[in-house]
Amino acid sequence: MSSNRSAPSPKVYGWCPGALRPMVSGDGLVVRIRAPLGRLSQAQATAIADLSRQYGNGLIDLSARANLQLRGVSPETHGSVIAGLQELGLLDQDVWRESRRNILLTPFWQEGDVSHRIARSLEGALLAAKDLLLPGKFGFVVDTGVKPLLPNCAADIRFERSGPDILLIADGTQVGCPVTVDTAEEAALDLARWFLEQGGAPKGRGRMQALTARRAPPPAHEVPRCTSAPQPGPGNTASGQLVALEFGQITAKAFASLAEIAPLRLTPWRMLLMEGARDLTTLPGVILDATDPRLQVRACTGAPGCLQALSDTRDLARDLAPHVPEGQILHVSGCAKGCAHPGPAPLTLTATSSDTFDLIHHGRASDQPVKETQSASALRAAPQILTKGR
Ligand code: SF4
Incomplete structure (x- = not known):
């Protein structure tokens, strides 16, 4: 899809906030x-x-x-x-260490398992490799459970399991290079160096996915990735x-x-x-029911919490949640940046002013709308507008 014409371009920062650099x-x-x-x-x-x-x-x-x-x-x-x-x-x-520890680990890791050990050694290796000048948002995912659970989480370099293999993967590709727990950290640093050598970060910015869209990964990356497991919902797990x-x-x-x-x-x-908790049925401020319609909507901070927001987002998302078709996602974004759901969603509303939204089908918040701008009150009065004409 081409870019959205109604909404002004949001400001893109080349770094992520931390505690020391809020x-x-x-x-x-x-x-x-x-x-x-x-x-x-x-x-x-x-x-x-x-x-x-x-x-x-x-x-x-x-x-x-x-x-x-x-x-x-x-x-x-x-x-x-x-x-x-x-x-x-x-x-x-310091800020450098804070931003360098950009490693997302599967929440189901166990003490001493492969994910835990790789994440530990990778963190140490990244902090030691001071010569490796990676972009501020360059990140890693360590997800070596039986099936990958985090394929949709943004990252530049991933570790996943594929059958008996632990794969090192350049984001954007469907193949990986087998590694062991002992070779994982060095192999990840080598892949990060390859990214820089191949021109992945001109002027200090860039993502692996953009590079692998125009260049094949290194030759040893030839083992196919495994199919991922669906994202879990609220409820008991092991x-x-x-x-x-x-x-x-x-x-x-x-x-x-x-x-x-x-x-x-x-x-x-x-x-x-x-x-270790199980079967908790009354907890304040959280959603325990996997069929709660609010689980089908994504909404960023919006106005007034975000300086770039053109409109409030969450009240509208809450009101429209019961009208989102089963199995689909509605993303309500305060601007074209789409922080709450960076990838495409079946339905997206992107604010264009304090009370108007572009409607996008199967796209990102910055994509071309399918309908003329809608007011929040019109959407509330006739939520079927969301899916009409699809
Ligand atoms: S998408 Fe939402 S949170 Fe992100 S910059 Fe825009 S208004 Fe702010």
């Missing part, structure tokens, strides 16, 4: 916490809820890369948040209970309640895995 948003600073291995002990989670209440606006986001974000922190209280995170062992020494967050957000109060029950693992699916 991002300015419409409701204050967004302080992103990269929990090691995506896990928080009960004490850490309780303390994070306290930091959010004391120094932020009491709202916590779970990002699509399984990081937590404290919202509404002010420049004056940022130092106190940093001190708190330091005490919890959740702070890197590792604990998954609970979903409406729009990936939770109040500090509800987060503290979850922390009283179990350690938390952060997932990229806007769900928390409550380690």
Whole structure:
């Protein structure tokens, strides 16, 4: 699809926010916490809820890369948040280390398993390879369970299992190179160097997928990837209970309640895995029912929380959720950047002003709309507009 003509172009940053380098948003600073291995002990989670209440606006986001974000922190209280995170062992020494640890690990890892060992050694190797000048958003996925679970999560280099093999994969390709736990970190660094040598990051920016769209991966990449497993929904798993967050957000109060029950693992699916928990039926501020219509909508922060947003997004998404056809996703985006769902969605509404949206079928937030701009009130009054003419 060509690009959307109604919506103005959003600003694209070449880096991701962290704790030491927070991002300015419409409701204050967004302080992103990269929990090691995506896990928080009960004490850490309780303390994070306290930091959010004391120094932020009491709202916590779970990002699509399984990081937590404290919202509404002010420049004056940022130092106190940093001190708190330091005490919890959740702070890197500097911004470079913080952004370098861009590794997304399957939430179902077990102590000492292949995913856990690769993620550990890769983190050490990345921090040691100071000569490797990768783009700010360059990221890794370690997903070596029986079947891949994270193929839709953004990454440049992936580890997945394919039958008996552990594969190293350049994003955008359907083949990989077999590695072992012992060779994985060096092979990943070699692939990152190949990316740079092949011109993957002119002027310091670029993604592997764009490079592999125009160039074949290295010759040893010839083993086909395995079919992925469907993304799990809320409910029991062998590792604990998954609970979903409406729009990936939770109040500090509800987060503290979850922390009283179990350690938390952060997932990229806007769900928390409550380690070892099962059959919990009443929990505040989370979605436990896998058929809840809110699980079929994605909506970014929107106005007023995001400075780039042209409109509020979440009220409209909540109202339209019951009208989204079964098995489909509606993405409501405050601008053409599409943060809440970067890939194509069956239905997308992209704000073009404070009360109007472009409707896109099977595309991204920046794609060409199929209908003339619709007002939010017209969409609420006649939600069948969403699917008409498909
Ligand atoms: S997509 Fe949403 S959150 Fe992202 S920049 Fe646009 S308005 Fe902000």
